[in-house]
Amino acid sequence: MKKLLFFFAIALILSSCSTITKTASTRDVSARVIGATLVDLDVSNSKISYTMKPSRAVQRGGTQNCIDVAISEALKEHGGDVLIETQKATVSRMSLFGFRRIKSVTVTGYPATYKNFNSMEQSELKQVLINGGQL
Numbered sequence: 346m347k348k349l350l351f352f353f354a355i356a357l358i359l360s361s362c363s364t365i366t367k368t369a370s371t372r373d374v375s376a377r378v379i380g381a382t383l384v385d386l387d388v389s390n391s392k393i394s395y396t397m398k399p400s401r402a403v404q405r406g407g408t409q410n411c412i413d414v415a416i417s418e419a420l421k422e423h424g425g426d427v428l429i430e431t432q433k434a435t436v437s438r439m440s441l442f443g444f445r446r447i448k449s450v451t452v453t454g455y456p457a458t459y460k461n462f463n464s465m466e467q468s469e470l471k472q473v474l475i476n477g478g479q480l
Contacts, residue, residue, distance in 0.1 A: 381465035381473065388429055388457040395419030396451045404447050408435060415450040425456030 397415040404411060412433050420428060431454040437447045465473070 381470050383461075383463045383465055383469075384459045385461040386427075386429075386457050387460050388455050389425070390455075392453060392455055393419060393423045393428075394451065394453040395422065396449055398449050399447055408437075408445075408447065411435065411447050411450045412452065415452045419452055419454075420456060423456050424458075426458050427456075428452065428454040429457050430454050 395415060395418060397411075397418055399411045399414065403414050412435070415433075416428050416431065420426070431452060434451045435447055436449045436451075437445050440446055
């Protein structure tokens with residue numbers, strides 16, 4: 346009986362310890378793809394300000410995540426694609442255990458929308474590449 350119990354215990358130990366290893370690799374592709382589009386930016390004359398109290402889920406992403414969400418919410422409320430000359434202010438408080446808790450985020454700036462998307466000509470693209478980004 347003891348031998349049967351001993352062999353059963355060894356069989357159980359050997360069968361329960363299995364390791365699964367999966368690997369994956371990628372290859373670097375050295376091809377550059379360059380495409381350029383010219384676009385007009387229509388900037389509003391009125392400056393907007395938006396204050397947000399971030400939820401705990403937003404705060405888990407960090408301070409920059411809170412600022413990005415505040416900008417996104419400001420653009421949803423006031424309209425626009427991008428916020429120009431953005432100024433950011435955060436009010437935070439240290440907790441008892443040394444964690445930083447963000448109470449509010451205020452963003453201000455000028456909302457702007459993109460208009461008139463046009464493809465760049467080959468000669469314009471060469472000029473931009475030669476001048477380091479300036480047309």
